[in-house]
Amino acid sequence: MTQPHDPKHLFEFLLRMGDTTLILGHRISEWCGKAPILEEDIALANTALDLIGQTQMWLGLAAEVEGKGRSADDLAMLRDAWDFRCALLVEQPNGDFGQTMMRQFLFDHWHLVQLTALQSSTDDRIAAIAAKAAKEATYHAERSADLVIRLGDGTEESHARMQAALDLLYPYIGELFTPDAIDNTLAEHGIAPDPASLRPAYDATVNAILAEATLTRPDSTFAHKGGRTGARHSEHLGHILTQMQWLQRAYPGATW
Amino acid sequence: MVRPTTDQVWDWLDHVPDPEIPVISVVDLGIIRGVEWQGDTLEVTLTPTYSGCPATAVIERSVADALRAHGIDATRIKRQIAPPWTTDWLSDKGRATLETYGIAPPNPAGGPSRCPRCQSQNLDRISQFGSTPCKAQWRCRDCLEPFDYFKCH
Numbered sequence: 001m002t003q004p005h006d007p008k009h010l011f012e013f014l015l016r017m018g019d020t021t022l023i024l025g026h027r028i029s030e031w032c033g034k035a036p037i038l039e040e041d042i043a044l045a046n047t048a049l050d051l052i053g054q055t056q057m058w059l060g061l062a063a064e065v066e067g068k069g070r071s072a073d074d075l076a077m078l079r080d081a082w083d084f085r086c087a088l089l090v091e092q093p094n095g096d097f098g099q100t101m102m103r104q105f106l107f108d109h110w111h112l113v114q115l116t117a118l119q120s121s122t123d124d125r126i127a128a129i130a131a132k133a134a135k136e137a138t139y140h141a142e143r144s145a146d147l148v149i150r151l152g153d154g155t156e157e158s159h160a161r162m163q164a165a166l167d168l169l170y171p172y173i174g175e176l177f178t179p180d181a182i183d184n185t186l187a188e189h190g191i192a193p194d195p196a197s198l199r200p201a202y203d204a205t206v207n208a209i210l211a212e213a214t215l216t217r218p219d220s221t222f223a224h225k226g227g228r229t230g231a232r233h234s235e236h237l238g239h240i241l242t243q244m245q246w247l248q249r250a251y252p253g254a255t256w
Numbered sequence: 257m258v259r260p261t262t263d264q265v266w267d268w269l270d271h272v273p274d275p276e277i278p279v280i281s282v283v284d285l286g287i288i289r290g291v292e293w294q295g296d297t298l299e300v301t302l303t304p305t306y307s308g309c310p311a312t313a314v315i316e317r318s319v320a321d322a323l324r325a326h327g328i329d330a331t332r333i334k335r336q337i338a339p340p341w342t343t344d345w346l347s348d349k350g351r352a353t354l355e356t357y358g359i360a361p362p363n364p365a366g367g368p369s370r371c372p373r374c375q376s377q378n379l380d381r382i383s384q385f386g387s388t389p390c391k392a393q394w395r396c397r398d399c400l401e402p403f404d405y406f407k408c409h
Contacts, residue, residue, distance in 0.1 A: 039383035039393065046385040053308025057337065128338035132307055135340055135409060143384050 005189050009182045010123075011066050012085060013192055015075070016228050018058030019086035022076055023237070024107060025051030026244050027094060036097050043143065047104070050136040057129045077248040081238045088227035089172035091236045095165065098151050098158060102165035105148045106206070108141035110176045113201050117193035126191065145209045152213025159214065166215055174223020177202070260326070262291045265298065272322045275314045276388045279357045282315055286345025289336055297330040298323060303341045305409070306389035343409045354406055360394065362408040371396035372403055 029048040035041035059072035089107060094100045115137050118130035152162040177199045179187070187194040210217050226232030247254060260268075269291070270283040282288055282302075290301035300319055304312040316333045323331050343362040346354075351361040360368030370377050376398035383393040391404045 039385070042387075043383060043385040046389050049308035049310075049389055050306060051308070053304075053306060057307060124338075128340075132337045132340040136307060139384070139407075 005185050005191070007065060007067075009185050010191065011062055012182050013186055014058050014062035014065060015085040016087075018055050018062055018072075018075070019084045020090050020228075021051040021058065022055040023084070023086040023240060024090035024104075025049075025055060026240060027090060028100065028104070030094055031097075031100065040097070044100075047140055047143075050133075050140070054129070054133045054136070057132070061125055061129065073248075077245050081233055081241055082230055084227075084233065084237060084241075085230050086227055086233075086237070087172070087175055088224050088234050089169065089176065091227065091234050091240065092169060092172065093236060095168075096161060098161040099165040099168070101144055101147045101151065102162060103169055104140070105144035105209070106169055106173055108137060108144045109202055109205050109209075110173075110198070111137045112141045113198040114193070114195075117198060120190075121192060122190035148209060148215075149213045152210070152215045162213065163215055166210070167218055170218045171220070171222050171224050174221065175225045175228060178223065178225060180229060259293060259296075260328070262293065265291045265300075265323070265328075268322060268326050269300075269319065272315075272318050275311045275318065276390075277354070277357070277359065279353050280350045282319065284347045284350025284353065286343075286347065286350075287315070287341060288319075294332075297332050298328050299332045299334055301334045301336050303336050305341050309389050311388070341409070343406065346406075358403055359391070360403060360405045362406045364408055366408060368394055368403075368405045371399060371401070373401050374399040 025048045028044045028051070031041065031044040032048070033041065035044055055076065056072050059075045063070045063072055063075055089103060092103060094103075112134065115130045115134040119127050119134060121127045121130065148162065151158040153159070154162075177195045179195045183192065183195055186192040187197075207217060224234075227234070227237075266283065266288075269288055270281045272282045274280050274282055274285050277285075285305070287303050287305060288300065289303050290299070292299045292301075300323075302312075302316060302319065312335075316335070320331050320333060346362065354361045355372045358372050360370070360372045363369045367381060368379060371379060374396060376396050378397040380395045380397055381392065382395050382402060385391075386393045386404050390407055390409065392407050393402060394405045395402045
């Protein structure tokens with residue numbers, strides 16, 4: 001018989017999900033109004049909107065589980081960098097459009113395997129959010145794969161930029177699949193999958209798409225870690241928060 | 257006051273327009289999941305189309321306003337995400353109205369079946385996303401008009 005899990009672990013897990021979608025949603029919203037062409041501008045803004053909508057569900061549930069009277073907005077706008085639990089990958093700067101799409105591609109395919117597994121969570125609330133979000137993530141994954149192929153197998157210039165983006169971002173993938181004590185406890189209770197168990201499916205899909213895009217996957221297994229645990233965020237997170245949170249910091253409690 | 261039947265309420269809600277595509281109603285859109293009296297309070301269960309759709313809050317408000325206009329003050333709007341909304345819940349009336357309005361209705365094959373203006377099947381996708389989360393941009397290669405496609409979801 002497994003021991004009942006500590007509600008704090010569930011809270012941490014929900015922050016990992018919600019903070020990751022929040023920070024990526026904010027990151028890609030930075031393209032709004034200045035993407036290379038109108039269609040891409042709209043696509044990025046819509047993807048951001050989906051991710052922020054999912055954030056409301058994850059952080060809403062986190063707030064409920066925590067039971068201290070905080071709301072999803074409080075969690076998003078009133079915590080500082082060290083309390084965030086987003087993966088390092090999503091904190092990374094947009095770079096050029098190719099780098100943004102490479103980050104999106106590497107994220108989307110993790111997101112999709114994660115959400116697919118979470119639909120069988122023993123926690124019905126998590127399964128419901130995952131089922132809703134998976135439909136959106138499927139669409140995102142299709143789009144980012146398509147663009148990675150077109151740009152990777154494109155011109156000499158676009159190919160070089162996509163390869164550089166892959167080399168830059170690849171070391172941030174390992175963190176998504178590295179379990180810690182919290183992941184192990186939740187996996188034991190069937191609440192969330194063991195992150196490592198998602199790797200083979202991820203590798204199969206991503207390798208096939210990278211091959212079609214004529215891109216070479218780095219063979220190093222080195223992984224930057226510390227975002228999901230909050231131990232060591234990259235310097236970029238603080239800068240994102242100064243943008244994202246300034247209104248609530250400058251005018252506490254301001255509403256529309 | 258006599259409590260209106262839930263059938264009557266469904267009929268009233270069928271006159272509440274979707275804020276983004278006002279030619280169809282929130283009932284046509286398939287987002288009203290239930291109407292139920294609980295004592296003297298009318299509970300309406302709504303499901304969002306997309307997680308981040310900004311219209312959701314507006315819709316909740318217009319539903320409550322419409323019911324108030326019909327004399328029902330005690331309402332509770334409940335948001336439910338499971339099972340997730342699907343375009344299969346769009347009514348036949350809603351699908352037909354969308355096409356007349358110039359928006360190609362969702363199609364399981366993954367793209368519009370024909371141009372909503374000239375019925376040509378000679379089509380191109382311009383963009384996977386459109387003016388709202390639920391739409392994509394397509395173009396007809398015969399009449400050359402661009403049009404919105406309501407994505408299959």
